[in-house]
Amino acid sequence: MTHRQERLLEVGSLARVEGEGALRVVLDHGRVTEARLNIYEPPRFFEAMLRGRSYLEPPDITARVCGICPVAYQLTACRAIEDACGVTVPPQINALRRLLYCGEWIESHALHIYLLHAPDFLGYPDAIELAKDHRAIVSRGLALKKTGNDLVEVVGGRAIHPINVRVGGFHRAPARSELDAFKNRLDDALEAALETARWAGGFAFPEFETPHALLALDDAGTNGGSRSPAAGGAGPRYPIESGLGVITTAGVGFPLEDFEHYVSESQVPHSTALHAKLRGVGTYLTGPLARYNLAGPRLWPVAAEAARAAGLGRFERNPFRSVLVRAVEVVQAVAEARAIIEAYQPPDPPFVPVEPRAGRGHGATEAPRGLLYHRYDLDERGLITAARIVPPTAQNQAAIEADLRLVVQAGAQLDDEHLTLHCEQAIRNYDPCISCSAHFLDLDVTRR
């Protein structure tokens, strides 16, 4: 489809993202007229498959949406079901959940920083090539990733699709001795995480500011799981596995049960992901940048110091610098995991009983790449009558496309090869999880 005045450039499936997608950009006399993210990941219809299933099944079923962030799916499902059934889990179980989730943040962020994103900044096609010149750096990333995976394994049973999570808590609580073995490893991981933040702080970042509203879960510091006000004096926390409300940079905040009122999804022909919009605001972004801007002051001192050392200010709106926020979040997750293990008392029993009842429940957690929302409607026997899943990449897709348009416009003078690389790097800023959004990238640039 190359016309006389067009330059057409195509790339196979977009690499170093999770899932399948394509990108189509049209430049007309140097002006961007179209920037489209095609998500062609085949739909798998999880929300339909959940209907008629037992209220105890969503953790195991929805984990299969995504091999990269199964813990996010499992714990979000648990929160939503527990909300529907009016159950709050005790702090010890919640601490174990946060530990499991810290493991997923560590492994997912280490994967993204070292294997998926760093090669862009350093000019390599992948981490294997990077390792040929910088083996110690890649090995550090792999060791960090392994610590995260092993943490998920010891708490969850296995790294991908853990089997130990159940509605109400866990099937079995790990023994103290099993977790104690992680203390030294987490001390090493903290060193590696701090080095990661310093190392990434030295990358060259293109100038860019995203204009979109940012949205994150608000963990006001309750022990989670209930809509009742906080019991106990814990202060607000950096959002990971708990939170009863949503905060944004657009002056809009709302409790989780109003999520579907404020966030509307629509379908576009070029995507098997639904596009999300924030009511009265429009496109928005969720993920590390949003968390950092909205909850940065809740980072622990060691992570806040790492942020400063990496060159992050109080606010950060450049998506290319989200790799720095991921590094800071690894520091936070490692430090928190270490503290949870230090204070760990195995919950006995490891779960609270959850009796079915008719009703609706909402749950949200912060997956590594952004807020994940689940809602379930149950009948009196506990059978699911309706389910709704809003994954982070579906929420981000419209904002990614809008940002891409700006990135392409700013880079329009580049030749096709460099513009392509630049676009791919820009998309990887958001760590899109296409499998999750069902739903992503061939690059197809048409120039007229």
Place this chain on the structure above:
Amino acid sequence: MSPATATPGAEITETAAPTLAVWKFASCDGCQLSLLDCEDELLAVAGRVRIASFPEATRSVAPGPYDLSLVEGSITTPEDAERIREVRAQSKYLVVLGACGTSGGIQALRNFADVAEYSSAVYPTPEYLSTLKDSTPIRDHVQVDYELRGCPVDRGQLLEVITAYLAGRQPAIPDRGVCYECKARGAVCVTVVHGTPCLGPVTHAGCGALCPAFQRGCFGCFGSTRQARVRAMARLLLAEGASPDALLRTLSSANPADSAFRAIGAQIERDVAAAGDEKEAGRP
């Protein structure tokens, strides 16, 4: 499908190392992630093969044919039914990874439902979608050289398949049940001790009997063994008081379209329906 942009370093060099390609169809990415999760072995493996195409890990793409192809996912769209033929044509040795590719995966639940209704339940404009009625395993479309089970595959077994390929031998992955691993691990039998329904006796080993070790019943992530006597197991579990409904759900988890699991699941559905009709008829 379009060829990739040429990337520096992607040009083919004369080398004896076999080429590896990784392909994705309908799936969660978890099985190919298992390869990246081999943190201790990843760089060593990368030294023994030439990664010719692995989009999740690299933007370099070398043209086929490929010596070893790892295929993740099931076939759910007309485009993918076509694409798998191209993959087969370019692959000398094709290994299918995981429950999706070996039985259709969890998304094969659609096979027993109305997929048009599924589309309209999830998408406001289902006409934009192109999807097949059934989610089917790779072997239904092309000849496969090896199938590795699991949801997800086990890292150790994945490395064994790659190592065996490099050594030119068959993978040493015995077709035995989870019970075997459970005993080897010294775990307590959850069915005998707690009366928990467990698919361990009929499910292919590979996970290391994880669920029983965590005090829950196996739900069949690795699919059925060749010798599986699911009917006999179901009869015993039901006689011991397991609810047909619970057993049916367990059989319809990670591998709902596994033929041995499905045969019994369908039988239970018919029995439950018949019992329901009798109850209906018996009411005054």
